[in-house]
Amino acid sequence: MPALGTAELTVQDRGILATSASAAYLDYFSSGERLLVSVFQQPVLIRRQRKYYSRGQSYQVEWQDYGQPLPAWFDPLMQGFVDLFTLVHNWDSYGAGPIDPKVVHYAMNLINGLLGPTSPAPRVVPLSSGGLQLEWHRQGIDLEIVFDRDGQPFFYYRNRVSGEESEHTLPQDTALLRSIIGKLD
């Protein structure tokens, strides 16, 4: 078996979960414990890392947070992103090239700020064009966030019951996207 190559991914300048979204996680996971924390014991950011394996390679993801339990979406989401990096040339059998790392990092950081502690993990899907999309299909809703190499990211929403559908650009319609993700819990 060949030696595992290791690459490192950093998220939001090593700040996943330590961004605006982190406040929500901190409240959600430690409201009980915080009663015991005195005013002199402020939460401290700590550096964390986790390793993921895909197609014989390993990737290390690093971030900073308050040491709280990771949300259920974290591992499947990160595994999905790492799996994009290990796709071989012509992975779709129609000549697709690699997925653009810049697009992956952009998507990582955008979704990090949108998911709540109990959000379901999206599926991470490569596009032949070198971009990616994040997908949820649940509660009668189809939701896809598309990150392509060219053009602005956008999301597509469809209610399978009512037939209602709409498309919105990002980051302009981030608030609407967050509210739709909230309905998927």
Added chain:
Amino acid sequence: MPGRVFEDDPNIPADERLLRRIPRTWVDWDEHGNAVISSAAFKDEELSISLESVMARDGRPPEDAIRNYPGYGLASITAAHARSLKQAVAPDPLPEEPAHGVVYGQKKRGGIGGKLRDGALWVVRPVELELS
């Protein structure tokens, strides 16, 4: 070869099956074990397919489209379904694949890729496999 433009070929009948290879990375398995295709499989403006009638003419079964691609699934949509979504269906024979054709048109916006996917049927289902 992006940048080309294809006109719809009326000689391709409405019930022609258009075959598309589906790698596992475009498949999700739901809680019932069904293999569900991502819309990503149908988003290329110039979407490569194989024309079943041309394969049949050459004595090739549909499964021959994935002969060199172990683990891939094979899905089909009809020409009528593609046309109903404002797509042109045209032959585009290649030296290595005389049955090659194209479903041409904008698919990334308006949920077109997903709607094409909604009309897809499995010809050969892929096998679920752990990646890591």
